[in-house]
Amino acid sequence: MTSTTRTCALPAARPSLWRRVMQFIGLARQRRDLRDLEPHLLDDIGVTRQDALREAEKPLWDVPRHWRR
Numbered sequence: 001m002t003s004t005t006r007t008c009a010l011p012a013a014r015p016s017l018w019r020r021v022m023q024f025i026g027l028a029r030q031r032r033d034l035r036d037l038e039p040h041l042l043d044d045i046g047v048t049r050q051d052a053l054r055e056a057e058k059p060l061w062d063v064p065r066h067w068r069r
Contacts, residue, residue, distance in 0.1 A: 023067065024060050031056045 034047070035056035042052055 027063065028060060
């Protein structure tokens, strides 16, 4: 019995879609981390607790403007 390795060429749109999905995952993680920061760390970066909570509550499709290009 022989083993064959199958390779599949991804369409050009796939890497872009995969990159976008990874950006969304990263954004969700960053927002969650911001929400969980201790008060003294929020002070260090100049963000109030309310600002952090507001950012963390944004939906995933509310992304930075430069992502919409």
